[in-house]
Amino acid sequence: MTHSASVKQATYHLYTFTISKLISTFGSSVYTFGISLYVLALTGSAASFAVNLICSILPRSLMAPFAGYVADKYPKKATIIVSQLAGVLAVSGLLAYSLFQGLSLVAIYAATVLISLSTMFTSVTFSSAIANLIDPDRIQKAMGFNQSAISIATIGGPVIGGMLFGFVSMNVFLMIQIAAGLLAVLLESTMNFKLFTNRAAETVGETKGSVLAGMKEGFVYLKSNRVIMTIVTAAIGLNFFFSALMIGLPFVAVQRLKIEATHFGFIEAMIAVGMLLASIYFSVRKELKYPLLSSKRGVLVMSAILAGMGLPLVMELSYWANVAVLLALMLGFGISNVFVNTPIGVLMQKDIDEEYRGRVFGILESMAMAMMPLGYLLFGLLYDLLPAQYVIWGSSLCLFLLIAYMIRPSVLKEAYPELAGDMPEKPVLQKQ
Incomplete structure (x- = not known):
């Protein structure tokens, strides 16, 4: 062709x-x-x-x-x-x-x-x-x-x-x-589904060894690729702390701020609206040069938005001011969510070897999904035991520290060697 x-x-x-x-x-x-x-x-x-x-x-x-x-x-x-x-x-x-x-x-x-x-x-x-x-x-x-x-x-x-x-x-x-x-x-x-492939047709369907051996190959490949392993590990932590927002949003809005169900529906819908706006943006702009760096910044913004959800709990705001604050935060959360996921998705599509791509995505989904019930349970208990703003701010700080460490400058330079020559050794990469 x-x-x-x-x-x-x-x-x-x-x-x-x-x-x-x-x-x-x-x-x-x-x-x-x-x-x-x-x-x-x-x-x-x-x-x-x-x-x-x-x-x-x-x-x-x-x-x-x-x-x-x-x-x-x-x-x-x-x-x-x-x-x-x-x-x-x-x-x-x-x-x-x-x-x-x-x-x-x-x-x-x-x-x-x-x-x-x-x-x-x-x-x-x-x-x-x-x-x-x-x-x-x-x-x-x-x-x-x-x-x-x-x-x-x-x-x-x-x-x-x-x-x-x-x-x-x-x-x-x-x-x-x-x-x-x-x-x-x-x-x-x-x-x-074979329009762009590097694999010979005869290799598809080949089963060398048992199913368990084939699945183990995926884990071995993942461990050998430091950048992709970092992304998967960071995604697990992100999904865990994402539970703090999913459990905390209805608790804070409905239970603590007494926001009506109709208005709360609009607040939840703003997440999807923000994701739609950001998705349209990515569909028309040129490809990002450093997707991992962009995703790191997106997660840091998400952690700040999560912290912002605790502000109405300690400030004397009117009912409509509380609604407006939560609407703006959830819109920002939806936008930043796409700014995290889309660049990472592009990077993984291009950097993972085709013969292991399915297994890496499978491992990512398995680990991320497994953290959700644990997160729901833990944060559900914490919101009952502690003031909600402390749970929110603690989760925000943990998410900030996790991403700052997981996607640290040395990992970024390994993903993008050209950054090593462009950047001074000491300053943080966010200043680029």
């Missing part, structure tokens, strides 16, 4: 991938919103809701390394289509059960586990395949488009779900998820 033909097909992939992500995420967002409210309405129990959340998180954290192995060892297109169809079948099974028996908690929990697994295989494989679908010069644009699609769906899904809930049965929510999954599969079946 000529270079111009490859670029043309990559352009097709860019838009098809974005539309597919928008449709599938929208369907999942509507379904998740509906099923969450249904569980709460059915049981009136927060514990039942928490069990459904665990059924979503736990399988992903346990099976993500295996999903990465599958993504590396088997054709990516087949893996994505099969995993998407598995999710459609799981929801279809729940729909059939609902029509004949009526929905039950056990059926919902079982479907949640299966949907979580199928989504995880799709997500890890797609993450490892972006560099195979898009030419290197437009990977940042692809990441920006991808995040834009997710943000739009995250904003629109609950809105549509809220309009439908109470007026239609849960079967309609299930059918929306099924239709979205089938449309996504149809689009993905037209894509060439």
Whole structure:
């Protein structure tokens, strides 16, 4: 295939991938919103809701390394289509059960586990395949488009779900998820996942040794690459302290500041709005020269925003001033979140060897997801035992120190050797 033909097909992939992500995420967002409210309405129990959340998180954290192995060892297109169809079948099974028996908690929990697994295989494989679908010069644009699609769906899904809930049965929510999954599969079946590859066709599907040995190779490769290992380790810490905001935001806003539910909904929505704005920015600007440095700055901004969430607790502000402060903070948090994730995503797509890309993304997802339940539990307890502002400021300080140490000047110079000649030895790199 000529270079111009490859670029043309990559352009097709860019838009098809974005539309597919928008449709599938929208369907999942509507379904998740509906099923969450249904569980709460059915049981009136927060514990039942928490069990459904665990059924979503736990399988992903346990099976993500295996999903990465599958993504590396088997054709990516087949893996994505099969995993998407598995999710459609799981929801279809729940729909059939609902029509004949009526929905039950056990059926919902079982479907949640299966949907979580199928989504995880799709997500890890797609993450490892972006560099195979898009030419290197437009990977940042692809990441920006991808995040834009997710943000739009995250904003629109609950809105549509809220309009439908109470007026239609849960079967309609299930059918929306099924239709979205089938449309996504149809689009993905037209894509060439071997457009940009350095691997010989015959090496895909080769299984040298056991599955465990193949998964171990991914860990060994990760440990041998100091920069990528630093990114993965920092991401684990970031997800852990991210829990302080996710648990703290509703606690501070609703419990301490007595903000109304309607206004709190707008505050939460500002995170997705900020992510959408930043994603659009990355989709049109030229690629960052030093993505790791940019991500470090983004995390430092996030730590400052987290600290700012404690200010309304110690300042005498009016109700509307508190709402305005939290709206601005969450908008900034959404923007800085993309400024962290998109440059890192581009760096990982380009710097990780293709034959290990799936396993590295699988390990990253597994470790990051595993920290979320621990973070929710720990910070939930801390907010009950200590003044909220101390928990927030302590988390902000820990996040600042963690990132300042993990992505220190020596790591940045290893990632970008040219910085060593441009920068003095002593001053901090943020001044560049």
